[in-house]
Amino acid sequence: MTFYDEIKNLDWEESKQDIYSKTEKDVLEALNKSSNRTLEDFKAFVSPAAFPYLESMAQLSQRITQKRFGKTIQLYIPLYLSNECTNGCTYCGFSHSNKIKRKTLTEQEIPEEVESIKNLGFEHILLVTGEHHKKAGFEYIKKAVQLVRDHFSLVSLEIQPLDETEYLELTKYGLNTVYIYQETYHEENYKKYHPTGKKSNFRYRLETPDRLGKAGIHKIGLGTLIGLEDWRTEALMLAKHLQYLEKKYWKTKFSISFPRLRPHQGNFTPNFPMNEAELVQLMTAYRLFNENVELSLSTRESANFRNHAMKLGITTMSAGSKTEPGGYAKSTNELEQFDVNDDRSPLAVCQMIQQNGYEAVWKDWSNYF
């Protein structure tokens, strides 16, 4: 029994209609609850009916987040190890059909990147790859984790999905967190966006958090790629997924990210674009539904948006990100996955966080745990 068995019973169109039929009264009822909000409340929060109540949602979200996480924002930085990819995702800059320069960092190059990143002050590193089992497969990832783990308090991954035994082995080398975004929960359309490569297997990807939970990973990061399908329905599916996972893997922490499609090489235009106000609606809806989930906001969003949105429920942010392999030691911008929108230095982001009355937290884990 995995989440695949659960989602099979969910009709996409029915769920969508359910959300769109929520009324102002449903929103107010959900807002007025003091705790234990349900999926029905969540549907109301992501529905169009909630839009006039954005300010109330933001106020409440801020209060709940400060109570649980304090006035703090945790910082992390991605290290792109490889942009090699055998997948043909229609929206991605790394897609194998895109004619870009390909690069996988060598064992000699990884320490150079580590040194540049350490100089910026980071303690939480996120290792990122495309999906290429020959050039950046499990053995490569294992080596990379071993190379970086002594330099950082927390090592996380955003790579191709792996088997349970592989995750289990990586935890022995100090892996703490894995981010695995479903991209879309719409099984039929998933195949259109992921026509070729291993990623075309919807079920294997969907069951990844189950395998991570069984392997005893500390934290699992979830997300959908905003812009592919109706974001409100995607959000409901993700909320159900979260609820399922929390009950089943009760020792695991969870995090949600909000990657929103933006222009990139390959020129994919979002089918269902989301504006900034809707992004705030989504973030705050998750917070009101789940007080403990971490919410992460990357440099895909603009500096101005991040300056304000960080106070509305966010717990984690990246800063100073380079999305090309080798970008920290020697930046060329030739190999990147997407354009970074907030290109401020980590120090500048840190100052912004402090100016907002928050503490920037670099270290919140120890690799000896």
Add this chain to the structure above:
Amino acid sequence: MQPLKIADKVFHSRLFTGTGKFSSNEIMKKSIEASGSELVTAALKRVDLNNDNDDILNHLKIDGVSLLPNTSGVRNAKEAIFAAQLAREALGTNWLKLEIHPDPRYLLPDGEETLKASEELAKDGFIVMPYIQADPVLCKKLEDVGTASVMPLGSPIGSNQGLQTRRLLEIIIEQSNVPVVIDAGIGAPSHAADAIEMGADAVLVNTAIAIAGNPVEMAYAFKLGVEAGRIAYESKLAKVQNSANASSPLTSFLSEL
């Protein structure tokens, strides 16, 4: 007010504080100073044990304030013991707030693992202050294996719900031979006063101070709440009566016999 003794240390303040959730380390430091607290807990996962200039630790170098490292983040006894040993070596203190909460949502403590770790750490010379459920039997077992205090929760950590476990706390206080420090859930100075009036030896407060509109003033309010509670306790509070005290209509005949 009577001082409080835990292991070899004497405390004049019965308010212990924490270091998490503050908007800056400067505000944390000022709040601790305003609270009058002499024992402050810090999560090992937040401090860099290899860095002599760790910013949190630097801000905790306050006269009269001792550091109480805590193991927040560990999921079992084995991880807790390992973390404790590293902390002792790096920080030069054998004091430890033992926190083992495998559930990352409500952060509720695992009694079984806590008991196991307490026994080993106490044998190894640690001054163990375990964070636990308000479970009277577990408290006695912890006392038996040599913990320096017990730290039962008033309500889930960070919840500010006050003493939801009151009836059980009363039993723990009645039975304990080691100091009882009520930890977690204390959301207002009145909750802290309440706990101390009940006979708790001390309280540990973090969230309610850290996320207050004015943390420094709130820390001071907690100091006053705890002091008021203790003075009331030592002055012997008048008992609560459920009915009026009648003037012996049923037994006055006895004096006429």
